[in-house]
Amino acid sequence: MxxxxxxxxxxxxxxxxxxxxxxxxxxxxxxxxxxDYMSRIKLKDSVILELGCGISEHAYRYKDDNQVLLTDITVSLLQRNDPMCARLAIDAQIVPFKPNSCDFIIYLGILHHLPDQYASLAEAARVLKPGGRIFIQEPHRMSLNFFYYYGRRFFMKLVGVENVKKMIGCYSPDEWQLDKRAFKKVFKKGYDIKRWTILSFRLPPFRFFKNWNLDVTLSKVFDRLPIFKQIGTTIFYEVVKRK
Ligand SMILES: C[S@@+](CC[C@H](N)C(=O)[O-])C[C@H]1O[C@@H](n2cnc3c(N)ncnc32)[C@H](O)[C@@H]1O
Structure with a gap:
């Protein structure tokens, strides 16, 4: 490993x-x-694959009428998921399923943890059925994140990873942002793509601010303005494979 x-x-x-x-x-x-997005995706007799699921907050929606495959590299997190769903410890860069076998693939906050995002997205494209859908949520680089992520790298050099961890809490030192080049390369042709962003304001992700609601309150205001709609700190993609 x-x-x-x-x-x-x-x-x-x-x-x-x-x-x-x-x-x-x-x-x-x-x-x-x-x-809210998931509530609009109605599926029956489908295969749903969540990559890097952590503790899935969405499996409950689909598990009764579909086959839900929850996957993650961290076994202790996988074990905290509903045992009624299939739980598999896999690296999201190598997806051990047949081509055209999944109807809905979910990536929530995981791509930026992968050394090779292209490998994972290419695997997702391979296993997705024609007409199937991929949903992605990631930190968005062209936003306030730009400053936070570079700032964090600078502080890690200055005071060391362990001290930054104490200030920030849950994060891994190498995590970065969505690799848009990899995304564009994989979904170049044959896909319909929608993109949107939310949360235009973000407090520095220090534990000190952990209970503050200020970023949410300000984002709700800024998110109404067209310019901020493009530069929210969280980016979503919905990708549908044409039949
Ligand atoms: C920020 S958490 C997101 C968890 C969950 N998807 C959510 O949004 O609540 C990132 C997750 O990616 C997982 N992860 C990191 N590297 C991975 C890899 N190579 N393959 C699969 N999962 C990975 C971690 O174990 C963790 O559960």
Whole structure:
């Protein structure tokens, strides 16, 4: 197992830090937006694959009428998912399924943890059925994230990774942002793509701010303005494979 994967697992094995990240107002607002999207996706007798699922907040929606495959590299997180769903420990860069076998593939906040996003997206494109859909949510580079991510790298050099971890909580030192080049290369032809962003304002992701609602409140205001709609800190893609 590579060092990068080991580092990811070490990060996400810290259950208290993960739970704290998931409970932040910023994360809850994001999850609410994702849930609104999911509520519009009605599926029956379909195969749904969630990559890097962590503790899936969406499996419950689909599990009764579909086959839900929850996958992650961190076994301790996988085990916290509903045992009624298939739970598989896999690296999202190598997807061990047949071509054209999945109807809906979900990537929530995982691509920026992968050393080779192209490999994973190419695998998703391979296993997706014609007419199937991929949903992606990632930190958006062309936003305030630009400053936070470079700032974090600078601080890691200055005071060391462990000290930055104490300030930030759940994050892995090598995580970055969506690789748009890889995305464009994989979905160049034969796909219908929708893109949108949310949460134009973001407090620095320090634990100190963990209960502050300010970023959500300000984002709700800024998100109404057309310019901010393009530069939200979270980007979504919906990709549909043409039949
Ligand atoms: C920020 S968490 C997101 C969890 C969940 N998708 C959500 O949005 O609530 C990132 C997840 O990616 C997983 N991960 C990191 N590297 C991975 C890899 N190479 N293959 C599969 N999962 C990976 C981590 O274990 C973790 O569960």
């Amino acid at each position: 590579g060092n990068r994967i080991k580092e990811e697992i070490k990060t996400f094995d810290d259950a208290a830090a993960y739970d704290e990240l998931m409970a932040r107002p910023y994360t809850r607002f994001l999850k609410k937006n994702i849930d």
